[in-house]
Structure formats: C-alpha cells, structure tokens
Amino acid sequence: MRMRMLLESDVPPGRLVLWRVAPGTVAAAQEAPEHPAPPSFVQEEHLRQALVRRSHGRRQPRWHAGAVEIAGTVAPAALEHALTGLLERHDTLRSGFRTDGTRIHRFLMAPHVIALVTEDAGEFDTSAALCEHLASYFDDAIRTLEWPAYTFAAVLRDSSATLLAAFDHLNSDAYSVATAMREVHELYTAHVEDRPPALEPAASYLDFCAAQRQDPIPGEEVAAAVSHWAAFLSDGLLPQAPIEPDVASGPTPTLVNQEFEFLNHSIVAAFEKWCRRNGQTLFTGLLAALGQASFAIAGRSVFRTIVPLQTRKDPAAPSLGWYINAAPIRFTVSSRDSFESTLADAGTATRAALHHLGVPFERVEYELDGELIVQSAFWTSYLDFRPLPGTRHQKPVEAQLLTGNRSGTGIDLFLNRTEAGLSVRARLPDVEATRGNVAAYLAAFTETVTTFAS
Structure with missing residues (x-):
C-alpha cells in the first residue's frame, strides 16, 4: 500500500x-x-x-x-x-x-x-x-x-x-x-x-475498547511505563527531527507528504537478513540506520523519536479501529565504523519500549500530571502491509493510502513495506530548503541500509 x-x-x-x-x-x-x-x-x-x-x-x-x-x-x-x-x-x-x-x-x-x-x-x-x-x-x-x-x-x-x-x-x-x-x-x-x-x-x-478499561493494569506496570517516559523526557523536551525544518517566521506552512527514497524488495530482504544475523529485526535496523544518518548529517550522538505501535490483540483477525499506542525510542549512535553497536543499542531501546506497550500513552500522560503535545514531536512510523489480517484467502489487492492537507512546522517519517519494497516518505513543511535537508538526511539513511544489505 x-x-x-x-x-x-x-x-x-x-x-x-x-x-x-x-x-x-x-x-x-x-x-x-x-x-x-x-x-x-x-x-x-x-x-x-x-x-x-x-x-x-x-x-x-x-x-x-x-x-x-x-x-x-x-x-x-x-x-x-x-x-x-x-x-x-x-x-x-x-x-x-x-x-x-x-x-x-x-x-x-x-x-x-x-x-x-x-x-x-x-x-x-x-x-x-x-x-x-x-x-x-x-x-x-x-x-x-x-x-x-x-x-x-x-x-x-x-x-x-x-x-x-x-x-x-x-x-x-x-x-x-x-x-x-x-x-x-x-x-x-x-x-x-x-x-x-x-x-x-x-x-x-x-x-x-471495553477490555482496555475492564482489565486493570497492575500498578507496577503503570509505574514502570511512567518511569520509562520520564527518563525519555529527562530534558523536558519532546524529540525533534534530526534535521532542521528551516521554516521562516510568518504563516504556518502547509505540510506535504513526499516519497524521497524507495528500496526494492531485494535490498530490504538482504538488510533484514543482515539484521537478523546480528540478533535484531528489520524495524530495529531501520531505526539504527536513521540514527546513523542523524550522526552523519547533523552530528547527533543520540537518536530520539516516538513510534506508533500496533495494539491489536489478535493480529490474524480483521478489525477496523484505532489500534495504536505511542512508544518512546532513545539510543546512542556510534560512528559509521561501528554500526553493529548502534544496531544493538537500537534493539535494546526497542525492546524496552515494547515492554511497556500494554500501558496506554494517555494513562502515562495522566500520571505525569501534564499534557504532552506529542503531535508536535518527531514521529517515525513503520508499517508492514504484506500480512494484512484476514486476507489469506484473497488475491493481493493494490491500494493507496491518501492523506489530506495539514499545516505545521514539524517533520515525521513513514517507512511502509509492501511486497515491492520499502517506501521512505516524510511529512514536512512545503519549503524548498526543508525538502533539501530531508532529502540529504534520507539519502544518508538509504546509503547505510544499502551498504549493510550488500
């Protein structure tokens, strides 16, 4: 899709x-x-x-x-x-x-x-x-x-x-x-x-929805999730994109959703195989590559983002709804010569986030006694559209996901996997300089993926 x-x-x-x-x-x-x-x-x-x-x-x-x-x-x-x-x-x-x-x-x-x-x-x-x-x-x-x-x-x-x-x-x-x-x-x-x-x-x-409220979450699980988020927000700031949006003062610009890179199936499969040989998943590897790109382009030694994660109880059952929880990801980025170390740190951060998936972010926000405007943060979404629920008896259907116009100054990333490969898109302000910055960042990301895929 x-x-x-x-x-x-x-x-x-x-x-x-x-x-x-x-x-x-x-x-x-x-x-x-x-x-x-x-x-x-x-x-x-x-x-x-x-x-x-x-x-x-x-x-x-x-x-x-x-x-x-x-x-x-x-x-x-x-x-x-x-x-x-x-x-x-x-x-x-x-x-x-x-x-x-x-x-x-x-x-x-x-x-x-x-x-x-x-x-x-x-x-x-x-x-x-x-x-x-x-x-x-x-x-x-x-x-x-x-x-x-x-x-x-x-x-x-x-x-x-x-x-x-x-x-x-x-x-x-x-x-x-x-x-x-x-x-x-x-x-x-x-x-x-x-x-x-x-x-x-x-x-x-x-x-x-009913089960979310009826099944009480143990207090220690809530406390652990709150502690995890509090550590993520230790500087009091939500994560921002590794590249500057380069937006001048004035009216808030329109956001555009643009595909910057496309990695074909062979490259994605080879990179996934390399990640698994190193004890990690493709998702973890993609996050590590984004972190590596932020180090190469902006000199950032710490990568921070929020990722939307699925909360479907039974992934095999088709269901329409909003099955999403927000998870904070933070890991240290090493130099290009030690990408394996960055991958390992990204894996540790991802597993820690998954450990708290059962505690809704909105509950964490309440316990933190303050409103976190997470929509203004830097989000990285990874979706694998190949194994859709309830479709094993159907022929593949090629569909598009279309979005509407919005305004803002933030940058978000969308990594969408299909049978053909991986689409690398960004939602960003419709400003020429910002497009150039994002293009350079995602080109560095692609270079890392293709290097280790080969």
Missing part, C-alpha cells in the same frame, strides 16, 4: 459518485441508546482535542483515505452493496459518541439499519480537478465530533473504477484503511460473481 497526499495523487478522471449515510439514519442515530463500551484511550484523547479546537472556533480535518482500482464496467449499485457490507461487518463504523460537556458516551447502530444515499457529482476531465474536489469534499464531510465520521466515493470510467473510502482517525489507523479497501474489493467481487465473500469474521473494536 503506497502512501501519498490526495492532492498529489493521480486518480484518473471520470464520473464521480458519492455515498453518504442517509439523513434518516443520521437522525435515528440521535435517538440510539447508549452503549456500555467506552471510547478507547486514544479515541477519548482525539475527541477531547477536537472539543478544545471547537471551543476556540477551530477545526482541523484528521482524515485519511484508501483508494483501490476495480477492473471492468462497474455498477454503482454493486459498489453500494459492498460498502453496506463493510458497515455491517465493523461495529466501529456503526458507532459514534455524544458528550454532555463532562462525559463522553457511545451509541451503536444495529447492523442492518444503516442506509446509504448516492449523489452524482458529475464528470471530471482532469485528475487535478478531481482530486481537489475530493479533498475539499472529505474536509467538509468528515468531522470528528459528528457521526458518521467517514464517507465514500467512486470514480467511474468505461472500463474501470477507483473506489475511495475516507475515515476520520477516530475510526481507523493505516492498517484499518488497508483492511477496509481489501474487504470492499472482495465484497464487490463476490457480489458480482454471485458467491459468498472470502472474508474472515471481523473482530469487534468495541470489545477491545
């Missing part, structure tokens, strides 16, 4: 069809009874931040979308059948939240009561005009504090179609978007072929 910004993507033009949850269903949701499952810790934090922004008259769209190609002449009715099937399978998409000012509580719609309505948005002659329209539509239609926080679209052509599904982060992480696109593709294909869909039963995200 390749990641890119929607406005920089190349979705072929055609006739645009939109699907929204029907107004009658939205009205019925206002009367839906309260459901006992609380929001997950990360959902609650996301909702509270959205409430704060609303109280200040601000709103920042936080959606991401999946796009998948479907061959042949596609009927909108068949796509609607597949989208309805997706809503019936996953409880988080039928679930929303209300707040009375002090408490956030959940409601849940029954599987077979959600109806979709179709809107024909007309023909688009260019990809640029189409993507600009879609980005504006997703920005307006997807609101964290309003249900449903998702919407669907398709671009129809004579011999193919592009299906898009956009979700607020409240309902999904990147794995969930990839899972949703594979499932919709299979639901559509099974419908037109008049056969049952080859899908595993979906796991409940609401059950996961």
Whole structure:
C-alpha cells in the first residue's frame, strides 16, 4: 500500500459518485441508546482535542483515505452493496459518541439499519480537478465530533473504477484503511460473481475498547511505563527531527507528504537478513540506520523519536479501529565504523519500549500530571502491509493510502513495506530548503541500509 497526499495523487478522471449515510439514519442515530463500551484511550484523547479546537472556533480535518482500482464496467449499485457490507461487518463504523460537556458516551447502530444515499457529482476531465474536489469534499464531510465520521466515493470510467473510502482517525489507523479497501474489493467481487465473500469474521473494536478499561493494569506496570517516559523526557523536551525544518517566521506552512527514497524488495530482504544475523529485526535496523544518518548529517550522538505501535490483540483477525499506542525510542549512535553497536543499542531501546506497550500513552500522560503535545514531536512510523489480517484467502489487492492537507512546522517519517519494497516518505513543511535537508538526511539513511544489505 503506497502512501501519498490526495492532492498529489493521480486518480484518473471520470464520473464521480458519492455515498453518504442517509439523513434518516443520521437522525435515528440521535435517538440510539447508549452503549456500555467506552471510547478507547486514544479515541477519548482525539475527541477531547477536537472539543478544545471547537471551543476556540477551530477545526482541523484528521482524515485519511484508501483508494483501490476495480477492473471492468462497474455498477454503482454493486459498489453500494459492498460498502453496506463493510458497515455491517465493523461495529466501529456503526458507532459514534455524544458528550454532555463532562462525559463522553457511545451509541451503536444495529447492523442492518444503516442506509446509504448516492449523489452524482458529475464528470471530471482532469485528475487535478478531481482530486481537489475530493479533498475539499472529505474536509467538509468528515468531522470528528459528528457521526458518521467517514464517507465514500467512486470514480467511474468505461472500463474501470477507483473506489475511495475516507475515515476520520477516530475510526481507523493505516492498517484499518488497508483492511477496509481489501474487504470492499472482495465484497464487490463476490457480489458480482454471485458467491459468498472470502472474508474472515471481523473482530469487534468495541470489545477491545471495553477490555482496555475492564482489565486493570497492575500498578507496577503503570509505574514502570511512567518511569520509562520520564527518563525519555529527562530534558523536558519532546524529540525533534534530526534535521532542521528551516521554516521562516510568518504563516504556518502547509505540510506535504513526499516519497524521497524507495528500496526494492531485494535490498530490504538482504538488510533484514543482515539484521537478523546480528540478533535484531528489520524495524530495529531501520531505526539504527536513521540514527546513523542523524550522526552523519547533523552530528547527533543520540537518536530520539516516538513510534506508533500496533495494539491489536489478535493480529490474524480483521478489525477496523484505532489500534495504536505511542512508544518512546532513545539510543546512542556510534560512528559509521561501528554500526553493529548502534544496531544493538537500537534493539535494546526497542525492546524496552515494547515492554511497556500494554500501558496506554494517555494513562502515562495522566500520571505525569501534564499534557504532552506529542503531535508536535518527531514521529517515525513503520508499517508492514504484506500480512494484512484476514486476507489469506484473497488475491493481493493494490491500494493507496491518501492523506489530506495539514499545516505545521514539524517533520515525521513513514517507512511502509509492501511486497515491492520499502517506501521512505516524510511529512514536512512545503519549503524548498526543508525538502533539501530531508532529502540529504534520507539519502544518508538509504546509503547505510544499502551498504549493510550488500
């Protein structure tokens, strides 16, 4: 699954069809009874931040979308059948939240009561005009504090179609978007072929949310996680990117999401083999290479970042939801001549972070008695899209992960592995000097990986 910004993507033009949850269903949701499952810790934090922004008259769209190609002449009715099937399978998409000012509580719609309505948005002659329209539509239609926080679209052509599904982060992480696109593709294909869909039963995200609160975390585990974070923040500062964003004073620049490097499958497999010979994983090796690059480019002898880690209880069960915890990574970087030492230190740091994965970051933040604006920190995301849950009976489906526009001054990295190799992307301010700095940094990272892969 390749990641890119929607406005920089190349979705072929055609006739645009939109699907929204029907107004009658939205009205019925206002009367839906309260459901006992609380929001997950990360959902609650996301909702509270959205409430704060609303109280200040601000709103920042936080959606991401999946796009998948479907061959042949596609009927909108068949796509609607597949989208309805997706809503019936996953409880988080039928679930929303209300707040009375002090408490956030959940409601849940029954599987077979959600109806979709179709809107024909007309023909688009260019990809640029189409993507600009879609980005504006997703920005307006997807609101964290309003249900449903998702919407669907398709671009129809004579011999193919592009299906898009956009979700607020409240309902999904990147794995969930990839899972949703594979499932919709299979639901559509099974419908037109008049056969049952080859899908595993979906796991409940609401059950996961309930278990987070019902299963008490031992006090010593919480204390250990808090101590780990406190040591990471010993200087009182969140980690920043090893390269300077080089942003001048003035209006906050738009962030762009750009692919800087791509390492093919052979290089990635060879580097992974080298890492395992040295007792480490590919993920650890990639972190070590990023640390080595920060030493080479910026002279930093300590590498610090925050990584999002999966919290799915059963990785084999397909489930849509936001299964993410934040983990701090800090290790010492040695000289180029002792990369094995850097790799070992990165491995120790990664294992320490994984040891505290069962304690949600939001609980740590509460215990630290202060709000950590981790969104402003330097994040490094690694995702392996090859073994998606519940897809062992399906043919591979090539999909894209599309993101919307945001503004900011920070830099984040995204390392996404597919069958083809490793995409190395950065989200960074749209400033020419910053692009040059990031390009040099990631070129040094790539040089380290390719050197030890050979």
